[in-house]
Amino acid sequence: xxxxxxxxxxxxxxxxxxxxxxxxxxxxxxxxxxxxxxxxxxxxxxxxxxxxxxxxxxxxxxxxxxxxxxxxxxxxxxxxxxxxxxxxxxxxxxxxxxxxxxxxxxxxxxxxxxxxxxxxxxxxxxxxxxxxxxxxxxxxxxxxxxxxxxxxxxxxxx
Ligand SMILES: Cc1cc2nc3c(=O)[nH]c(=O)nc-3n(C[C@H](O)[C@H](O)[C@H](O)COP(=O)(O)OP(=O)(O)OC[C@H]3O[C@@H](n4cnc5c(N)ncnc54)[C@H](O)[C@@H]3O)c2cc1C
Numbered sequence: 340x341x342x343x344x345x346x347x348x349x350x351x352x353x354x355x356x357x358x359x360x361x362x363x364x365x366x367x368x369x370x371x372x373x374x375x376x377x378x379x380x381x382x383x384x385x386x387x388x389x390x391x392x393x394x395x396x397x398x399x400x401x402x403x404x405x406x407x408x409x410x411x412x413x414x415x416x417x418x419x420x421x422x423x424x425x426x427x428x429x430x431x432x433x434x435x436x437x438x439x440x441x442x443x444x445x446x447x448x449x450x451x452x453x454x455x456x457x458x459x460x461x462x463x464x465x466x467x468x469x470x471x472x473x474x475x476x477x478x479x480x481x482x483x484x485x486x487x488x489x490x491x492x493x494x495x496x497x
Pocket of ligand 1: 356357358359374375376377379405406407408
């Protein structure tokens with residue numbers, strides 16, 4: 340209808356999942372296509388539950404732009420990675436000698452986008468913060484650290 344098949348959060352009625360569907364991006368509040376493999380798997384799982392009579396809600400995925408590996412160097416990009424305007428703060432750390440790159444995009448105290456290259460171990464933690472629109476103020480100063488991990492979030496938010 341628009342660019343993909345519009346579905347609700349149960350992805351039911353018309354059961355559709357994967358590259359062909361439009362879903363809500365909780366980060367931007369906009370519906371759109373997120374045609375990558377992890378989203379297709381998550382949506383397929385929800386559609387299958389609902390087809391089988393178990394009502395499950397699809398909570399939406401952060402617009403993940405890519406999850407790839409080039410010559411054994413993993414990279415992942417999520418959400419808004421090329422922000423425009425003064426509402427955003429961008430933090431970058433580039434260390435070519437170690438094939439590392441990290442970029443975080445914040446809108447106020449909410450993480451709205453990221454690119455990780457080389458070390459993607461904490462992509463899940465960053466992704467969860469984005470999805471929950473978490474207030475990162477208590478641990479904002481730690482976000483760019485190499486050793487940032489879930490424990491920092493727990494310790495500072497109780
Ligand atoms: C070149 C390339 C590189 C990619 N790289 C990445 C990557 O690095 N990371 C990542 O996360 N994602 C990547 N993707 C995207 C990923 O492959 C898709 O998001 C994922 O495969 C979507 O799964 P799907 O089941 O929705 O669709 P598909 O995998 O496209 O499956 C749709 C199936 O439907 C079948 N079909 C079509 N029409 C009909 C019909 N009329 N009747 C019956 N069957 C039909 C097709 O033959 C196909 O088997 C890449 C895609 C491409 C093309």
